[in-house]
Amino acid sequence: MNPHPTPETTAEPPGRQAILTAVYGAHAERLDETFASFGRTPGCTLHAFVVGRELPRRQVEGVRYHLRPPDASFGHPMREVDYRRWLFVDEVEADWVLVVDGLDVACLQPLPPFATLLRDAWVGACVEHNGGRYLPGGLYTSNFVNAGVTFWNVAASRPLREEVVARGRRFFRSLVDDQLALNEVLHCRYPDRLVLLPCHYNFRASLG
Numbered sequence: 265m266n267p268h269p270t271p272e273t274t275a276e277p278p279g280r281q282a283i284l285t286a287v288y289g290a291h292a293e294r295l296d297e298t299f300a301s302f303g304r305t306p307g308c309t310l311h312a313f314v315v316g317r318e319l320p321r322r323q324v325e326g327v328r329y330h331l332r333p334p335d336a337s338f339g340h341p342m343r344e345v346d347y348r349r350w351l352f353v354d355e356v357e358a359d360w361v362l363v364v365d366g367l368d369v370a371c372l373q374p375l376p377p378f379a380t381l382l383r384d385a386w387v388g389a390c391v392e393h394n395g396g397r398y399l400p401g402g403l404y405t406s407n408f409v410n411a412g413v414t415f416w417n418v419a420a421s422r423p424l425r426e427e428v429v430a431r432g433r434r435f436f437r438s439l440v441d442d443q444l445a446l447n448e449v450l451h452c453r454y455p456d457r458l459v460l461l462p463c464h465y466n467f468r469a470s471l472g
Contacts, residue, residue: 279358279359279360279379280357280358280359280360281307281308281358281359281360281361281362281377281378281379282308282309282310282311282356282357282358282360282361282362283302283305283308283309283310283311283361283362283363283364284310284311284312284313284349284352284353284356284361284362284363284364285299285311285312285313285349285363285364285365285366285369286312286313286314286315286345286346286348286349286352286366287312287313287314287315287345287366287367288314288315288316288334288341288342288344288345289316289341291366291367292312292314292316292319292320293320293321293322294367295312295320295324295327295366296322296324297367298366298367298368298369298370299312299324299327299364299366299369300324300326300327301370301371301372302362302364302371303326303327304371304373304374305371305374305375306374307377308362308375309328309356309358310326310327310328311327311328311330311352311356312324312327312328312329312330312366313330313332313345313348313349313352313355314329314330314331314332315332315333315334315335315341315344315345315348316331316333316334317333317334318331319331330352330355332348332352335348337433338432338433339436340439342439342440343432343436343439343440343441343442345366346411346432346440346442347428347429347432347433347442347445348429349363350363350414350416350425350428350429351425351426351429353416353418353421353425354418354422358418359379359417359418359419360377360378360379360382360415360416360417360418361378361415361416361418362375362378362413362414362415362416363413363414363415363416364412364413365412365413368412369412369413378415379417381415381459381461381465382415382416382417382459383459385417385457385458385459386416386417386420386421386424386454386457386458387414387415387416387417387421387424387450387454387457387458387459388414388415388416388458388459388460388461388465389409389410389411389413389414389415389458389460389461389466390409390410390413390460390461390462390463390465390466391406391407391408391409391410391460391463392408392409392410393468394408395407395408396408397447399444399447399448399451399452400448401452403451403452405447405451407451407458407460408447408451409443409446409447409450409458409460410443410466411442411443411446412466413465413466414446415461420457421457424449424450424453424454424457427449427453428442428445428446428449431445431448431449432445
């Protein structure tokens with residue numbers, strides 16, 4: 265993530281804000297490689313939800329760890345953390361939450377207040393590289409968003425997030441169908457609650 269610096273970057277955030285990830289297994293031991301970089305954003309608490317039987321032995325200073333027992337209804341640990349992270353949003357005592365993938369998202373600059381990014385929306389995200397997609401049922405969108413970096417208005421977005429997770433429990437289409445479920449619910453049910461962020465908030469590394 266490499267947003268352009270803005271005047272709001274160092275401003276006091278309106279309301280409490282947090283940054284969250286969810287991991288399982290050996291992934292929990294490697295948060296120093298990526299997730300710890302989000303500590304550069306002032307006014308944020310960092311939370312790592314570990315789905316499993318024990319917390320990692322190797323913990324990162326400044327990250328608050330939370331242990332949660334596995335839920336077999338998701339069919340696979342990868343699917344489970346990808347879906348349950350959007351429910352963990354309600355557990356961190358914050359008004360605004362950024363949820364990021366555990367191992368492949370890093371923060372390169374301090375982020376502006378999340379309320380500033382979201383404005384009146386419930387969720388903010390960036391369009392995928394291939395943003396034009398047909399969703400099940402024939403609906404077309406040119407704004408298919410990436411699920412690896414999502415900003416949330418915690419209170420307002422609760423029904424949206426619960427609906428996405430409920431869809432994940434009902435349908436097993438692949439190990440990484442959380443992004444599809446998120447887009448289905450967003451574009452079919454809550455299109456006016458989404459704000460599309462510039463790609464600077466979800467750059468991909470392109471290494472030759």
